[in-house]
Amino acid sequence: MTKKVREQFKNQLKAKQLKQTKPREIITDEIMSTKAGDHFTADDLWDRLRKKKKNISKATVYRTLNLLTQEKMIEEHDFGRGQSYYERMVERPHHDHIICVLCGKISEFHNEEIEKIQTNIAKKEKFTVYYHSHKLFGSCSKCSKKGA
Amino acid sequence: MTKKVREQFKNQLKAKQLKQTKPREIITDEIMSTKAGDHFTADDLWDRLRKKKKNISKATVYRTLNLLTQEKMIEEHDFGRGQSYYERMVERPHHDHIICVLCGKISEFHNEEIEKIQTNIAKKEKFTVYYHSHKLFGSCSKCSKKGA
DNA sequence: CTGTCTGCAAATCTTTTGCACCTAC
DNA sequence: GTAGGTGCAAAAGATTTGCAGACAG
Numbered sequence: 047m048t049k050k051v052r053e054q055f056k057n058q059l060k061a062k063q064l065k066q067t068k069p070r071e072i073i074t075d076e077i078m079s080t081k082a083g084d085h086f087t088a089d090d091l092w093d094r095l096r097k098k099k100k101n102i103s104k105a106t107v108y109r110t111l112n113l114l115t116q117e118k119m120i121e122e123h124d125f126g127r128g129q130s131y132y133e134r135m136v137e138r139p140h141h142d143h144i145i146c147v148l149c150g151k152i153s154e155f156h157n158e159e160i161e162k163i164q165t166n167i168a169k170k171e172k173f174t175v176y177y178h179s180h181k182l183f184g185s186c187s188k189c190s191k192k193g194a
Numbered sequence: 195m196t197k198k199v200r201e202q203f204k205n206q207l208k209a210k211q212l213k214q215t216k217p218r219e220i221i222t223d224e225i226m227s228t229k230a231g232d233h234f235t236a237d238d239l240w241d242r243l244r245k246k247k248k249n250i251s252k253a254t255v256y257r258t259l260n261l262l263t264q265e266k267m268i269e270e271h272d273f274g275r276g277q278s279y280y281e282r283m284v285e286r287p288h289h290d291h292i293i294c295v296l297c298g299k300i301s302e303f304h305n306e307e308i309e310k311i312q313t314n315i316a317k318k319e320k321f322t323v324y325y326h327s328h329k330l331f332g333s334c335s336k337c338s339k340k341g342a
Numbered sequence: 343c344t345g346t347c348t349g350c351a352a353a354t355c356t357t358t359t360g361c362a363c364c365t366a367c
Numbered sequence: 368g369t370a371g372g373t374g375c376a377a378a379a380g381a382t383t384t385g386c387a388g389a390c391a392g
Contacts, residue, residue, distance in 0.1 A: 102373085108358075109358090130356085159307075168292070177332070211345090252349095254347080257383090354382085361377105
């Protein structure tokens with residue numbers, strides 16, 4: 047996969063006259079090798095790279111994350127924890143999130159019916175949806191048991 | 195309304211052995227007098243109070259907003275603008291938001307069908323939903339016209 | 343009285359930015 | 368060669384916190 051992704055990214059950069067650099071390549075590779083559904087912060091990523099002796103400044107990590115978000119290769123999520131979480135979107139279908147506020151566990155859901163209704167709501171208002179965010183916050187089954 | 199709300203708040207404080215103070219009363223009154231659907235930041239509120247010669251420190255404004263959020267008298271929203279927006283929830287039914295990322299206009303929607311599906315999704319996972327957030331980001335009809 | 347609040351200023355924390363140097367194209 | 372990228376350290380901006388004095392119950 048990585049090879050294909052790298053090619054894709056390279057083309058996207060070229061199309062916008064942006065440069066393909068070592069840091070960008072390293073960061074992209076690292077992110078694309080995360081497993082599906084992995085949510086990480088800028089700091090997580092920076093730390094992972096540091097541990098692999100890839101010393102890239104935090105500023106560049108942030109700049110590249112913003113770039114990748116624009117390119118829609120990753121998505122930025124706010125799980126209400128005061129910092130952004132990112133998730134690889136290449137080869138991943140869109141989905142929404144269920145967040146346990148007790149243990150932090152995140153699961154996903156996707157429902158065509160909801161999406162359809164959503165589209166109709168927007169249409170009625172002549173509103174063009176660029177993206178949406180749908181999150182359920184609460185307690186997962188494990189934590190509910192513990193608390194009971 | 196304000197009188198009833200003040201009474202309610204007073205009781206909620208009493209139940210938790212918290213004190214009913216001047217600043218809390220002033221802030222609560224100010225918020226409860228906002229019109230339905232008004233979204234304001236901590237800074238907005240602080241500024242409004244300052245203009246009315248009610249000098250309350252920003253720290254207290256933040257502390258009281260957190261308190262009121264806990265008491266479910268207001269709701270905190272993240273519209274992706276780097277700061278929290280608050281909204282009076284007393285005498286307001288639950289609703290979700292549509293946010294124009296161009297002009298900042300916020301409208302509301304509520305759909306029973308979506309809520310029902312949501313509940314079923316959570317039930318299937320044995321997840322207890324405390325609260326949810328459902329937002330559509332995009333361009334409102336006015337802005338879409340301008341851009342076209 | 344005494345446990346809470348408040349105001350103030352300082353601290354915190356994440357993210358962004360200015361700038362000098364570097365490098366891809 | 369030059370526009371764009373990087374690293375560093377500083378700045379920014381929202382929110383929280385420590386502490387001393389004030390106050391509600």
